[in-house]
Amino acid sequence: MQHVYAVDRFRASPTWPVGFRAYTGHGGLRADGDDISIVVSDRPAVSAAVFTRSRFAGAAVRLSREHAAGRRLRAVGTLAKNANVATGRPGDTHAAEVAGRIAAIVAVPTDEVLIGMTGVIGRxxxxxxxxxxxxxxxxxxxxxxxxxxxxxxxxxMTTDTRPKTAERTVGRARIVGVAKGVGMLEPDMATMLAYVFTDAAVPPTELDAAFRAAVDKSFNCLSVDTDTSTSDTAAILANGAAGPVDPAEFAASLADLCLDLTEQLARDGEGATKLLRVTVDRARDDAQAKRVAKSVLNSPLVKTAVHGADPNWGRVVMAVGKNSADTDIDPNRVTVRFGALEVYPADPTPAALAELGEYMRRPEVDIHIHLGLAGGTATGYGCDLSAGYVRVNADYTS
Structure with missing residues (x-):
């Protein structure tokens, strides 16, 4: 599996897999810069997609759910800076018109077009x-x-500070992903907008299974601020131009690419200065591990401590303890580490706390929680919480 690293980490700029073309242009949704994009396959493709579970899902999500059900998506169109959410029947009509116009431009049936819209709600x-x-x-x-x-x-991009791309190779085939999202990120089935394109030949059932597994371990483990977007969409299109690939290698490469994009999104969280990873192992099951990891990852007190490099490790055990329904969590079995430094049940010396503070000044902070129960494991991905997050969101529409 060959890695080609993403542009925001000094990576080479990827090119599309065989058979895909793309367009971007300025449609007047933002003051300047491109805000409309279209990616299309020049041949039929199979697809898989997952969407937000928000009860206020946008018109683009509702329409794209219908189109994605056929697993034959061939084009993806995106409008930035306007989510077209909570806009009533006119919003539905406008979403259908955009999908139809894109379908006409690329000469494919309308129900083979997925559309994404992201930005301000209610306009x-x-x-x-x-x-x-x-x-x-x-x-x-x-x-x-x-x-x-x-x-x-x-x-x-909306409030993103840099574009997110990733690329992997599997045999003769390539997988390329693009993503956006830095706020309103607490996924529920999918998160933000993330699109993956491959020239591998993968049967639709296998593609769907591999994509859902990848999303569950990556995008669905991401959180910036606990708020689930009304527009979250993640999709993959496979046009088969490079021929068949080993299914296990494809699934592993796809999962690795999605995890790469997830970490890029976490690093660029609104106001973020650090990547925060929380790994929970020896849980009762994977669901419990993810729940505990998210409770730590989403704690404002943990996130602000990480931002300030404050070695207040007690906030982590507080966040673990919030899972009051998990009565099998026994403090006598729990171990907590920052990097390689154990803080609980150890009693850190002043020297150890100073070492912890130095560790927390790093651009990436890893917290490891061992529950001592069974074999469940999960890792959550997020960021610190700074005054920059407040500034971005206090002034978002004004």
């Missing part, structure tokens, strides 16, 4: 400017699509 789409822009894109046509994955990832 109607500026359809006049969007229509005018898509008319110009139609005159260009897919033959003129020349945007690379970095441009697509950048066009998807």
């Amino acid at each position: 109607p789409l500026p359809m006049d400017t969007i229509r005018a822009h898509l008319d110009r894109a139609a005159r260009l046509g897919p033959a003129g699509f020349d945007a690379d994955p970095v441009r697509v990832a950048r066009a998807m």
Whole structure:
């Protein structure tokens, strides 16, 4: 499995797998810069997708759920800076029109188009400017699509500070992913917008199973602020141009790519200065491990301690203890470490606390919690909590 690293960590810029083309342009949704993107396969593809469970899911999510059910998605279109959520029937009509216009541009059936919309909730789409822009894109046509994955990832951004891309190879096939999202991130089936494209030939049932398994161990283990978005969408399209691949190698590479994107998203969390990983093992089962990891990862007190490099490790055991329904968690069996430094049940000396403070100044902080019960394990991915998060979200629409 070959790794090609993402641009925000001095990585080479990836190119699309065989058969995929992309377009980006400025449709007037943001003041300047591209805000509309389209990725399309030049041949039929199979697909899998997962979406937010929010009861206020946006019109794009509701429409794309219907289209994704056929597992034959061939194009993905995204509008940034406007989520088209809580906009009533006009929002539904506008989402259907955008999907239909994109389908016409790339000459595929409308029900083979997935659309994503992300940004401010409760504002109607500026359809006049969007229509005018898509008319110009139609005159260009897919033959003129020349945007690379970095441009697509950048066009998807809202409060992101950098584009997120990742790439892996499996045999002769390649897998390329793009993602956006830095706030309103507490996944429930999916998180933010994440699209994966591959030229591997994978049967739709196998693709769906591999993608859901990858999402569960990566995007669904991510949290920035405990808030689940109304627009979360994650999808994969496979057009088979490179031929069949080993199923186990494909699943492993896909999972690794999704985890790469997850960590990029966590590093770029709104106001974030550090990546925070919380691993729980020897839990009763994986579900318990994930629940405990999330309770630590989402604790404002833990996150602010990490931000300030304050060696207040007691906040971690507090967050573990919040899981009051998990009556099998016994403090006498629990062990807590920061990196390699055990803080509980050890009684850290002043020198050890100073060492812990130094460790917490690093750009990546790992907390390990051993429950001493059984074989369950999970890792959660997130970030510290800084004043920058408050500034970004206090002024988001003003």
